[in-house]
Amino acid sequence: MFFFRFSENFSPILQCAVSKEQSRTTSLQLIMVVLVLFPEPAYTGPHNLTYFEGNTLEEELDTNPKTTLLVEFYANWSTECLAFAGIFAQLSVDYHHSRLNFGKVDAGRHPEVAKMFGVETSALCKQMPTVILFQNGKEVLRKPGKNSNGQTVNYNFTKENLIRDFDLNNLYEATKSKAQKRAEKEEEEQKKTR
DSSP states (O other): OHHHHHHHHHHHHHHHHHHHHHHHHHHHHHHHHHHHHSOOOOOOSOOOEEEEOTTHHHHHHHHOTTSEEEEEEEOTTOHHHHHHHHHHHHHHHHHOBTTEEEEEEETTTOHHHHHHTTOOOOTTSSOSSEEEEEETTEEEEEESOBOTTSOBOOOOOOHHHHHHHTTHHHHHHHHHHHHHHHHHHHHHHHHHHO
């Protein structure tokens, strides 16, 4: 009988404690829903990017092996990817031409594509974003790279670092001269057929 009265006396207190815990859980759930439905704003400025989905990147590499391609694998949940979006977009504006293209793969939505190219999509990995340079349809360079133990090496994704590490100035000039030579050759062939 004493226990019954004891529990009756403390019942409102226990209910209040349970209600506060449920309230915290509900608040956290609400915050998660808001973050999923309304993620941080993505970069919306000028860019010259191709967004690859499914097997379109693999098809692009197979059908246009003479085009050099710089591809960013990103995830919307990664703050580093969000911070890097504007930098990569600006590089695409500054360096894009017919033989040097820039692309993006949403590794969060297409983890099978990321896996096919050896990019881990786990929130615990240090591979977001990953930028890969493809020439002649093959991977030539990637950042961040891995050390001899197979661990991902930290990389500071700045405009200057990407220009230096991917040698974008020389890459731009080399691919542009190839594009010009190709255009001149096509023009000569058209003149011959007229």
